[in-house]
Amino acid sequence: MGRNAVVGALALGLALAVPLIVQSGFWLNLLTLMLFFGYLGGSWNILGGYAGQFSFGHAAFFGTGAYVTAILQLSLGLNPWVTMLFAAAGGASVGLVTGFLSFRYGLRGSYFALITLAFSEVLRVLATTAKITNGGQGLVIPLRTGLGNFQFAGKAGYYYVALAMTLISLAAAWCIEHSRFGARLMAVRENEDAAEALGVNAFGHKLAAITISGMMAGAGGTFYVQMFFYVDPAIAYGPAMSVESLLVSIIGGMGTVAGPLLGSIVLHLVGDLTRKVLANAPGISLVLYGVLLILILRYLPNGLIGGARALAGRVGLGTARSGSTG
Amino acid sequence: MLELTILAPALINGAMTGAVYALIALGLTLVFGVLHIINFAHGSLLMVAMYGVFFLNRHLGLDPYLAIPIMTAAMFALGFGLQKSVISRASHGRDEMILLVTLGISLIIENLALYLWSADTRNVQLPYGFAVVNLGVALVSRTRLIAFVAAVVLSALLWLLIDRTDLGKAIRAVAREKQGARVVGIDVEHIYAMSFGIGVACLGAAACLLLPIYYVNPQVGNVFVLVAFTIVVLGGMGSFVGAFAGGIIIGIAESLGGLFLGESLGQIGIFLIFIAILLFRPTGLFRARA
Numbered sequence: 001m002g003r004n005a006v007v008g009a010l011a012l013g014l015a016l017a018v019p020l021i022v023q024s025g026f027w028l029n030l031l032t033l034m035l036f037f038g039y040l041g042g043s044w045n046i047l048g049g050y051a052g053q054f055s056f057g058h059a060a061f062f063g064t065g066a067y068v069t070a071i072l073q074l075s076l077g078l079n080p081w082v083t084m085l086f087a088a089a090g091g092a093s094v095g096l097v098t099g100f101l102s103f104r105y106g107l108r109g110s111y112f113a114l115i116t117l118a119f120s121e122v123l124r125v126l127a128t129t130a131k132i133t134n135g136g137q138g139l140v141i142p143l144r145t146g147l148g149n150f151q152f153a154g155k156a157g158y159y160y161v162a163l164a165m166t167l168i169s170l171a172a173a174w175c176i177e178h179s180r181f182g183a184r185l186m187a188v189r190e191n192e193d194a195a196e197a198l199g200v201n202a203f204g205h206k207l208a209a210i211t212i213s214g215m216m217a218g219a220g221g222t223f224y225v226q227m228f229f230y231v232d233p234a235i236a237y238g239p240a241m242s243v244e245s246l247l248v249s250i251i252g253g254m255g256t257v258a259g260p261l262l263g264s265i266v267l268h269l270v271g272d273l274t275r276k277v278l279a280n281a282p283g284i285s286l287v288l289y290g291v292l293l294i295l296i297l298r299y300l301p302n303g304l305i306g307g308a309r310a311l312a313g314r315v316g317l318g319t320a321r322s323g324s325t326g
Numbered sequence: 327m328l329e330l331t332i333l334a335p336a337l338i339n340g341a342m343t344g345a346v347y348a349l350i351a352l353g354l355t356l357v358f359g360v361l362h363i364i365n366f367a368h369g370s371l372l373m374v375a376m377y378g379v380f381f382l383n384r385h386l387g388l389d390p391y392l393a394i395p396i397m398t399a400a401m402f403a404l405g406f407g408l409q410k411s412v413i414s415r416a417s418h419g420r421d422e423m424i425l426l427v428t429l430g431i432s433l434i435i436e437n438l439a440l441y442l443w444s445a446d447t448r449n450v451q452l453p454y455g456f457a458v459v460n461l462g463v464a465l466v467s468r469t470r471l472i473a474f475v476a477a478v479v480l481s482a483l484l485w486l487l488i489d490r491t492d493l494g495k496a497i498r499a500v501a502r503e504k505q506g507a508r509v510v511g512i513d514v515e516h517i518y519a520m521s522f523g524i525g526v527a528c529l530g531a532a533a534c535l536l537l538p539i540y541y542v543n544p545q546v547g548n549v550f551v552l553v554a555f556t557i558v559v560l561g562g563m564g565s566f567v568g569a570f571a572g573g574i575i576i577g578i579a580e581s582l583g584g585l586f587l588g589e590s591l592g593q594i595g596i597f598l599i600f601i602a603i604l605l606f607r608p609t610g611l612f613r614a615r616a
Binding site: 054101102105107109110111113114115117118119121122125126128129239243246250281282283284286287289290291293294297298301 | 601
């Protein structure tokens with residue numbers, strides 16, 4: 001534990017100092033997005049990694065949070081920080097409802113993946129047609145920079161908020177991993193029937209996981225709207241957010257604390273650098289995402305963290321922790 | 327609103343579109359229902375096939391309907407190869423892994439198409455593109471009628487293949503009991519690749535029928551993916567008759583939804599049907615509850 005704490009403290013110190021060292025807008029922006037998708041992947045990971053329920057419609061939670069934030073600011077003039085609470089509640093509610101329906105009727109595995117995708121598509125169509133979301137044109141939030149307003153003139157402000165959110169999500173994952181709740185959740189993931197036979201309420205645990213996951217993703221929606229000042233149905237509920245949240249978790253390592261963040265760092269390094277180098281090649285970065293996903297599944301099915309642990313174990317550096325691999 | 331002159335064409339056109347949906351869904355039901363593989367790349371592979379038809383028409387002047395044998399064979403080879411070389415190796419035989427591998431494949435295919443062929447929407451111009459046939463109660467465009475008839479014929483052929491041939495028997499055996507099939511000497515890996523190939527070959531044929539009445543762009547597959555999954559679930563996993571009926575039902579539901587709710591809100595009907603079926607009747611409409 002001692003060594004981990006030192007490494008963690010060093011990483012945190014470095015992360016806090018980054019905006020003082022890095023002045024380039026490109027790099028600060030990239031780092032902010034890495035943290036943001038690490039956070040979003042972290043929210044997916046609670047449901048997908050720890051509870052073993054693969055959601056293909058994570059955008060349903062994120063998008064609801066984004067719209068709640070935008071609508072409450074525009075119609076009631078609420079402070080963005082306050083709307084974050086409502087966004088989290090919105091994401092949690094969508095999680096609770098979709099989770100209740102899916103788990104109540106016993107959908108597992110691929111069926112769960114399909115129904116979550118369908119839920120996010122329903123929300124996308126509704127957002128495209130409803131008046132309150134301004135249909136396909138989307139919503140623009142009023143521009144009022146200032147810390148109290150969750151809008152920053154420079155990039156550093158967003159970086160620090162994203163960093164704080166990521167730290168919270170890492171802490172949440174760590175707490176889940178080291179709690180009885182988490183142990184039961186992983187038992188459900190490994191073998192739901194066996195877990196039930198041992199007295200674990202599988203339905204309740206999965207429902208709690210999807211609600212927490214939805215709550216975090218909803219708050220993530222607030223951050224996105226505050227950073228880009230804009231939301232429309234494709235951004236909020238389109239497949240891109242869902243795919244990216246699961247990609248970073250799988251590439252980094254599902255069911256691990258740091259997996260989603262590591263996955264996000266790797267994915268964005270690969271993606272954004274290609275985008276910078278090959279400026280006239282639309283789609284190429286996403287092609288690389290797909291290639292990376294297949295290679296990871298083929299050679300490192302437990303993600304980068306799982307692979308690193310296996311390597312450490314082989315070399316004998318293992319911290320006597322076999323990890324939560326499936 | 328409910329006049330026959332408006333309703334009848336909506337019903338008939340819905341059924342025509344539904345037949346092509348059914349053809350797309352037949353490939354999926356074979357792979358999804360029989361082998362329990364969720365193929366997320368189904369839509370992207372359809373898109374590739376549609377581009378194939380488009381380029382054959384543009385560069386060689388080949389009529390889309392005459393391209394059916396070529397496209398079916400080419401897509402079979404693509405599907406067979408993908409399963410053998412990528413999917414089976416990367417998925418380690420686990421269901422959720424297959425889902426993710428096919429997601430990766432669709433990411434690659436879709437964005438490669440975007441890079442190679444740009445986001446432009448294209449369609450084919452055919453001399454008979456606007457010809458119509460009078461069915462008494464409604465005028466139907468000839469291309470839609472051809473698609474309908476061809477989809478019926480191809481579905482029947484597929485059913486014969488699965489029901490009456492040794493290959494079909496082997497596929498059904500693998501679907502029922504993988505280990506048992508291996509014990510009696512069936513090459514399970516080969517059957518997986520054959521099934522996947524046949525499923526993708528259906529897309530080759532569907533693309534030839536679809537392009538004259540639709541358009542192609544790199545995202546076109548997304549339009550059909552959830553529709554196809556809905557049909558498969560609606561008809562009952564692995565049921566060919568169910569998939570065909572499901573296709574017609576969805577085609578009509580979409581057409582009527584568009585008529586009464588408007589274009590954009592009309593889409594919601596399909597997703598709601600999908601969710602309702604998954605929740606309340608996951609074995610499909612045409613099968614008794616297991």
